[in-house]
Amino acid sequence: MSSIAFSPRFLLPAHALGVVSCLLTALVAAAAPGANAWAQQFEQRRSIYLEAGHSLDNNGKASTAALGLSLPMQQKLWDGRISMAWNFYLSGWDGDAREGQRKYYAQIGVVPMFRYHFDEGASPWFVDAGIGASYLHKTYEVGDKRFGSRWNFSDHLGVGRVFGAQQEQELGLYVKHVSNAGFKEPNPGETFLELRYAHTF
Secondary structure, X not given: OOOOOOOHHHOOOOOHHHHHHHHHHHHHHHHOOOHHHHOOOOOOOOEEEEEEEEEOOOOOOEEEEEEEEEEEOOOOEOOOOEEEEEEEXXXXXXXXXXXXXXXXXXXXXXXXXXXXXXXXXXXXEEEEEEEEEEEEOOOOEEOOEEOOOOEEEEEEEEEEEEEOOOOOEEXXXXXXXXXXXXXXXXXXXXXXXXXXEEEEO
């Protein structure tokens, strides 16, 4: 997959994705008509997905690829416009390492993802947002960037579209930010722009 060069001016603040995800969650809770809204079933199917992308930081570039599983909660909120699914993934990071630095890293993560469906749930377009946890098998160190912890938060924000004869496929563009929220320094974080393809089963 060819990479695209990005200017540091396009970098999001370190915890911008987390703030956006928290705001979306609060909005969902505030807009919900009540607990009974969770009672109705939402027809969302399990899916497996492939994801690949490139870091947005020019200081110590990295690329990533992931294989994931999405397991939805069979419920709906806000008249079907909001749904939730658990995303479990295994990814590999390929860093632009200096001499003596590790080049490859493995990451596992779990993220509860909230999905907003346009047109009261009838549109094939959607927005995803979620905050989860992830673990790197070794302490990440690429270029001048070094993580203080192998455990990190994993913030996701994306937009996508469902397609196919049975609406069994998805294509989405996501921004993923990984950092430990300052619990252990240093905490430079890493932000990726990723393309995701999913297929239901």
